[in-house]
Amino acid sequence: MTRVAIFDLDGTLVDSPRAIVETFAAAFDAMGVEPRDPADVRATIGLPLEEAFGRLLGVPRDDARVPEGVARYQEAFRTVILPRARSLIFPGVPEGLGELRRRGIETAVATSKFHASADALLSAAGLRDRFAVLVGADDVTHPKPHPESGHAVLAQSGAEPEHAVMVGDTTHDLLMxxxxxxxxxxxTYGVHTRSELATAEPSHIADSFEEVVAYILKMLPQG
Structure with missing residues (x-):
C-alpha cells in the first residue's frame, strides 16, 4: 500500500509570497506597467501565472500582455527568489519531510507554478530530492482547484485517494x-487566513509544519 503526502509549494514549504509580490513588481516595471497593490497580488498566489496576470492586468488570458508578463516574471524569478530559496524554507520542513519518509510515506508536490520553475525553486532550496513526484501547472490541462493535479500525483505514485493527504495554504489546494x-x-502560515481556509472544509488546520506532520501520521497510519 502506497501512502503519499502531497504538498503545495509557495506558502506551504517555502515562504515565498513576499518574494512573489516583489517578482510581480519587477515584471510590471519591466513591462512599463504601474505596480499593483501588494494585497491584490497576494490574492492571486496559488493561481496559474496566466490567470494571475490576466486578473491583475484586467485583460483576458489570451491578451498579448499576459504571456509577456509571464516571461518577465520568470526572468525576475531567477534573480529575486532563487538566490534566497534556502532562507525561505519554513521552520521544520526538512526535518518533517525526513520523518515522513522514515515512516514510509512518499512525498510529492502539486503546485500552480510551472514545472521548471518549481523544480528550480526546490533545487535551490535543497529540497528537490525529497520528492519523487512533482506536478506543475503545465503538467495538467486544468490546474488547481480542479482535481487533475491530485489525480496526476495519485497516478504517478500508485496511491489510492484514501491513502493520500494534501497540504496547502490556500483554498485552491483544499478544493482540489x-x-x-x-x-x-x-x-495558517501562508497566504489565506484561517477563516478563508475553513470555507474549503479541510480535514485539519495546522499552525506549524510540526503539526502538519503529526496530522499526516495520524491520517496515514502504517498498515
Missing part, C-alpha cells in the same frame, strides 16, 4: 483535494 477525494491539511 476535496474534488479528488483526498483528505487535506490547511496551514
Amino acid at each position: 483535494a476535496r474534488a479528488a477525494g483526498i483528505r487535506s491539511v490547511a496551514v
Whole structure:
C-alpha cells in the first residue's frame, strides 16, 4: 500500500509570497506597467501565472500582455527568489519531510507554478530530492482547484485517494483535494487566513509544519 503526502509549494514549504509580490513588481516595471497593490497580488498566489496576470492586468488570458508578463516574471524569478530559496524554507520542513519518509510515506508536490520553475525553486532550496513526484501547472490541462493535479500525483505514485493527504495554504489546494477525494491539511502560515481556509472544509488546520506532520501520521497510519 502506497501512502503519499502531497504538498503545495509557495506558502506551504517555502515562504515565498513576499518574494512573489516583489517578482510581480519587477515584471510590471519591466513591462512599463504601474505596480499593483501588494494585497491584490497576494490574492492571486496559488493561481496559474496566466490567470494571475490576466486578473491583475484586467485583460483576458489570451491578451498579448499576459504571456509577456509571464516571461518577465520568470526572468525576475531567477534573480529575486532563487538566490534566497534556502532562507525561505519554513521552520521544520526538512526535518518533517525526513520523518515522513522514515515512516514510509512518499512525498510529492502539486503546485500552480510551472514545472521548471518549481523544480528550480526546490533545487535551490535543497529540497528537490525529497520528492519523487512533482506536478506543475503545465503538467495538467486544468490546474488547481480542479482535481487533475491530485489525480496526476495519485497516478504517478500508485496511491489510492484514501491513502493520500494534501497540504496547502490556500483554498485552491483544499478544493482540489476535496474534488479528488483526498483528505487535506490547511496551514495558517501562508497566504489565506484561517477563516478563508475553513470555507474549503479541510480535514485539519495546522499552525506549524510540526503539526502538519503529526496530522499526516495520524491520517496515514502504517498498515
